[in-house]
Amino acid sequence: MLVLNIFVALFCAVLADASRSQPKRPAFYKDSKHIIELNPSTFSDVVYGSNYTTIVEFYAPWCGYCQQLKPEYEKAAKPGHHYAQFAAVNCDEEQNKQFCQSQRIEGFPTLLTYRPPKTFLDSTPRSQQYAVQTYENERTSSGIVRAMKGMVKSYSKKLSLLKLPKFLSSVDSNSLPKVLMITDKAQNSPMYKVLAVDFKGSLEFFHLTINNDSEKVLVRDSIPEIAESFEVPSLVVVSPTDGVIAYEGEMKKTPVAEFLTRFGVPVEGDFSERNEIIQGIKKGIYKSFKDYKKKAKKAKKENLEKDEL
Incomplete structure (x- = not known):
């Protein structure tokens, strides 16, 4: 405890000295579209209230290395905000200094990731269930985006072709609508994983992998609602009230999410x-x-x- 107190005191002294010797600069991301500036009043709800992984940059505006990272971080957030939350804390702000100390920030910029568990335990405070790690991958826009895509958890269940008929028929008025992605890939795309996060508790997500044309014909025979010459990936919703509805739009997150709002209420994402x-x-x-x-x-x-x- 004594060592920790000494570290905190030294950190405060170094930060205060550096701050006094530098002109006051505005926060980096105040007007950013995809990065949110956090403070002690907003941090917990934004970071610990999400099923997304959050990457947070702890920085000081006068720091030269922070200024170098800024354009890469902003560039990463543009596509990356679909897969993770991008946030920042200005440790030069008086209201944030003590909080930065509590996060053990030893230098600028520091990038930390806060990754939620797949299932939360009621017996443990939510904030204690996140895995907090120092981001140590490439500090380039592409490197950050790649790392964030890799942290998206999958809530989609694998469906076999043999079980497809039962899957399509086993829907009643008490069932949640079911979303099915038909693909030729063995793994789910990050986009589909994120959609399952956005609609968690409102829709059930499944994926079916087909490997050849004969399996494609079997799918088409089982789901007449999709186009005869359908391509993969394709997406359908099995609704208790509307039956099977095929998605016919562009296979990108925003239009797919908008389509899914017809069947469920998102808890995260653009439409929440x-x-x-x-x-x-x-x-x-x-x-x-x-x-x-x-x-x-x-x-x-x-x-x-x-x-x-």
Whole structure:
């Protein structure tokens, strides 16, 4: 404990001395579309409230190495935000200094990843169940994106061709809608894994691998709703109310996610309430998730009072 206290004191002294000797600079990512600047009021909800892995850059604006990393980090976040949360903490800000110490930040920039478990335990605080690691891969945009793709957990179940007929028929009014990706790949794509994260608890995700044309014919015979000359990958939804619906759009995350909102409510991703809150925090509309809930409750009350009039 004594050693830790000495380290914290030295860290504070070094940081304070460096800060005093440098002109005050603005936060790097305040206006970034895909990176959120965090502080002690927002960190827990953003990082520990997600089933995404979050990569966080701890930095100081006066740091030369941080300035070198900035364009690569921004470039990585543009495609990478589909697979992970990209965040940053400005350790030069007074409100963040103690928090940076608590994360054992010894130099700038430090990149840490916070990876959630596949299943959370009710008996353990959520924040204690994340695997926190120093990012030690390439600090290039491509290297960061590749690493984040590799950290996406899979919630999709493998389906065999033999079980396809039963899969299509075993849907009742109490069942969740089922999403099926038909592919010729042995592994799920990061995009499909992320969709399963976004709709976790609202839709069930499955994947079926076909290896040749004869298996493709069997799939087509089992699912007449898909095009006769369908290509892989293809996606269908088996809905308790609407039956089998084939997706006919571009196989990219945003249009597929929008299609899936017809059948389930996303808990994360572009079309979720959570994303609305995060965007509001970035724009300064809300100070935190707690602030959002407070304002939403107030707005609801005011609307009810208007309706009564």
